[in-house]
Amino acid sequence: MLLGILVVLCFIPTADVTENKILVSQRPLLTVANKSATLVCNYTYNGTGKEFRASLHKGTDSAVEVCFISWNTTKISSNSNKEFNCQGIHDKDKVIFNLWNMSASQTDIYFCKIEAMYPPPYVYNEKSNGTVIHVKETPIQTQEPQSAIPLWTMVAVTGVLAFYSMLITAVFINYWQKSKKNIFHQSDYMNMTPRHPPHQKNKGYPSYAPTRDYTAYRSWQP
Numbered sequence: 001m002l003l004g005i006l007v008v009l010c011f012i013p014t015a016d017v018t019e020n021k022i023l024v025s026q027r028p029l030l031t032v033a034n035k036s037a038t039l040v041c042n043y044t045y046n047g048t049g050k051e052f053r054a055s056l057h058k059g060t061d062s063a064v065e066v067c068f069i070s071w072n073t074t075k076i077s078s079n080s081n082k083e084f085n086c087q088g089i090h091d092k093d094k095v096i097f098n099l100w101n102m103s104a105s106q107t108d109i110y111f112c113k114i115e116a117m118y119p120p121p122y123v124y125n126e127k128s129n130g131t132v133i134h135v136k137e138t139p140i141q142t143q144e145p146q147s148a149i150p151l152w153t154m155v156a157v158t159g160v161l162a163f164y165s166m167l168i169t170a171v172f173i174n175y176w177q178k179s180k181k182n183i184f185h186q187s188d189y190m191n192m193t194p195r196h197p198p199h200q201k202n203k204g205y206p207s208y209a210p211t212r213d214y215t216a217y218r219s220w221q222p
């Protein structure tokens with residue numbers, strides 16, 4: 001009889017400890033290429049707690065609380081550190097922490113902490129192995145300055161200007177050639193063959209030269 005009581009007493013503390021223990025599991029590595037990360041904290045709890053709090057901590061010593069979420073049977077509330085963009089979501093036996101607009105300086109190890117707040121006893125999980133969140137640097141993309149005027153517009157304007165330039169040049173050349181022909185046809189021709197003065201003897205003039213008629217040139221005198 002005494003031996004049976006002792007056996008029961010030995011099993012009571014063990015059953016109580018097992019019932020109120022919280023176990024948390026996380027993936028070891030999470031690589032972030034688009035500045036957004038989703039960290040899932042799976043947990044198991046067999047206690048009688050009705051009010052819980054889950055938080056995400058940064059650093060090997062968990063010194064920085066990134067964000068948290070608390071819930072009970074009727075209410076859910078959450079909050080985030082000002083230096084982070086974080087939101088927690090509770091879903092059955094896991095808590096999901098969504099982070100966005102992360103920078104490379106936030107690369108670190110992150111730990112999930114699950115607490116059973118009420119009713120007593122207060123219980124929280126032992127520190128897990130954590131998740132290393134590696135935030136990759138986003139390459140800076142340099143864009144070539146774009147012209148205010150589209151390329152096809154510039155080509156069209158250049159073509160029109162070239163066409164009108166050639167047209168104007170052709171008209172000018174044609175006009176110049178016609179003007180040159182008119183000047184050539186309108187030029188006076190003067191016969192320079194020596195002629196005999198009227199009423200004078202044929203002195204000093206070749207026998208082949210006809211008599212010069214000066215009356216034909218009177219119109220030219222001023």
